[in-house]
Amino acid sequence: MLLRIMKYCDLDERKLMDVYSESNYENTDYFFPDEADKDAAVRKVEAGFLDFLKDDFFSMTDAAYWILEIDGVWVSALRTCRVQKGLYYLEALETRPDHRRKGYGAILLSSVADSLKKDGPFRLCSCVSKRNIASLKTHEKSGFLIVSEKGYDYLHEEADDHDFGLEYCYSGA
Numbered sequence: 379m380l381l382r383i384m385k386y387c388d389l390d391e392r393k394l395m396d397v398y399s400e401s402n403y404e405n406t407d408y409f410f411p412d413e414a415d416k417d418a419a420v421r422k423v424e425a426g427f428l429d430f431l432k433d434d435f436f437s438m439t440d441a442a443y444w445i446l447e448i449d450g451v452w453v454s455a456l457r458t459c460r461v462q463k464g465l466y467y468l469e470a471l472e473t474r475p476d477h478r479r480k481g482y483g484a485i486l487l488s489s490v491a492d493s494l495k496k497d498g499p500f501r502l503c504s505c506v507s508k509r510n511i512a513s514l515k516t517h518e519k520s521g522f523l524i525v526s527e528k529g530y531d532y533l534h535e536e537a538d539d540h541d542f543g544l545e546y547c548y549s550g551a
Contacts, residue, residue, distance in 0.1 A: 380489045381445040381452075386432045389443060393452040395424050397445075400475045402427065435459070438533075440466075444493075446486040453477040454486040458502070459533070466494065467532040468504040471513060483513070487520035491546055499550035505529025505541040514542065522546045 383389055395402065406419035409426065413419035435441050440460035445452050456471040468490070473483045494500050504522065506513045506529065514524075522544040529541025 379447045380486075380493065381443075381447055382493065383443040383445065384436075384441070386436045389431070390452070391428055394443070394445075394455060395427070397452050397455045397474050398427065398470075398472050401472060444486060444490045446482055446489065448477075448482070451477075454482040456486060456490065458490065461503075461532045464498075464500045466500060466502045468502055469531075469533070471504070471516070478512075483516040484519045487517065487522070487546075491521065491548065495548050495550075500548050502546040502548075503530070503532065504544045504546075505531055505538065506544055507541055509540075514544075517544050520546070 402420055402423045403416070405423045406413065406416060410419040410422050413422065431443075435457065438459040441457070442459070443455060443457050446454040452474070454471070454473040454477070456468055458466045458468050461467050471483055471487065473486075491502060494502065502522075504517060506517060508514075518524075523546075524542045525545045526543030528537040528539055529543045530537050
């Protein structure tokens with residue numbers, strides 16, 4: 379089932395953090411390199427992530443968290459916001475580690491695109507690390523094309539040579 383969450387209070391924080399568990403663990407070295415206790419570092423990363431959603435993300439125009447739920451388990455997630463009329467930015471596509479390689483990321487991407495089609499023509503832009511082959515293949519399988527050798531982060535208004543810029547276009551036809 380596709381869930382579209384538009385308000386922070388509608389998020390199940392634990393289910394969402396379970397989707398991002400691997401990334402949150404990896405981010406401990408970046409955000410809290412001096413924290414010796416990995417569990418404490420993960421809790422700090424999760425708290426910062428949730429604070430960003432509560433204080434910043436959900437205040438953006440048409441901000442939405444999209445969740446693919448299977449049998450009550452949140453298996454894949456991503457977030458979008460509207461940059462301008464007809465242009466959306468997608469970020470943070472993730473699938474729970476114990477549910478990978480089952481096509482859930484592609485199902486989520488395709489379901490989000492299908493849902494956005496109800497409002498007419500749009501472009502959905504995303505950045506993906508050039509080293510993240512699995513995510514690149516998932517995006518391409520879902521109809522995204524690489525349109526730039528530099529990914530553009532619309533939230534921070536900056537380009538990154540380490541990312542590709544991808545785009546899904548729907549003309550309304």
